[in-house]
Amino acid sequence: MTRQGLLAGKGLAGLVKLALLISVIIAGNLLTSGIIDGLEMDVRPTNEPLLHQIIMFSMAAYIVLMAMPFVPGVExxxxxxxxxxxxxxxxxxxxxxxxMCLAFLIGRLVPERSIIKFLREIRLVKAASFLESFSGLSAEQRLTRLSDLSPRRWVPWLLRHRYLTLMLAINLPGNMVLGGGGGLALMAGMSRIFSVGRYLLLVAVAISPIPLVLLIFGDKFASWPI
Structure with missing residues (x-):
């Protein structure tokens, strides 16, 4: 097979993978909407067993959907x-x-060479070369290289305070454009500049404000539960 044929084959494989990825994200969004619609039911003693089944299914789906990038599973x-x-x-x-921990671990476990290969297949050659330059580097070496390559002064500051930056990004309104909580966790894992222990502590704190407010002040909300 000629070189052009090989390149065309790799490009086609990359497009197929990209199409599958987009399809999964779309399916995740549709499933999220469907689950939320399914929760709109009256709570009565007669349907309590069914409600328990719906809740357990919703929680299992929530764990999976929340871990997916660009899927509003948090809803x-x-x-x-x-x-x-x-x-x-x-x-x-x-x-x-x-x-959030599942998404992070998936990011850590995905081989960098697989990501680089995928980027080359969809013709993102510069992104692939950039990522390839970090292969084999430790977390500290990655941070140093990122700081050296950063064109703006505030990027090194964000890298030094990366845990605080990630915490703010997780709670940032409209963070779906960055991939949502699952996407941010996935990228944090893929970056390999976050330690597992500190990440776990960070996420435990980052996702606590709304649950804490509801637990402490929830009884003061006249319309809650709805």
Whole structure:
């Protein structure tokens, strides 16, 4: 096979992978909307067993969807807390923590060479070369190289305070454009500049404001649960 044929084959493979990735994200968004719609039901003694099944399915789906980039899975957790009240808040918090850690670990476990290969297949050659330049480097070496390559003065500051930066990004309104909580966690894992222990502590604190507010002041909200 000629060189052009090989390049065309790799390009086609990359487009197929990209199409699959986009399809999964779209499916995740549709499933999120479907689950939220399914939670809109009256709570009565007659349908309590069904409600428990729906809640367990919703929590399992929430863990998976929340870990996916560009999927607003967090809306499922918010909907559950608004509908069921304070009794569900600790469970939603725990599932959120599990989901964010899952996304981070997936990012850490994905081989860099696979990411580089995918970027080359979809013709993002500069991005692939940039990522390839970090292969085999330790976390400190990666931070040093990122600081050296950064064109703006504030980037090194953000890198030095990367845990605070990530915490703020997780709670930033509209962070879906950055991939949402799952996307940010995935990228944090892929960057390999965050330690597992500190990341776990960071996320545990970052996702706590809303659950804490609902647990402490929730009984003062006349319309909660809805």
């Amino acid at each position: 499922i957790g918010l909907a559950l807390m608004m509908i069921l009240g304070p009794k569900i808040v600790p469970l939603v918090y725990a599932c959120t923590l599990i989901s």
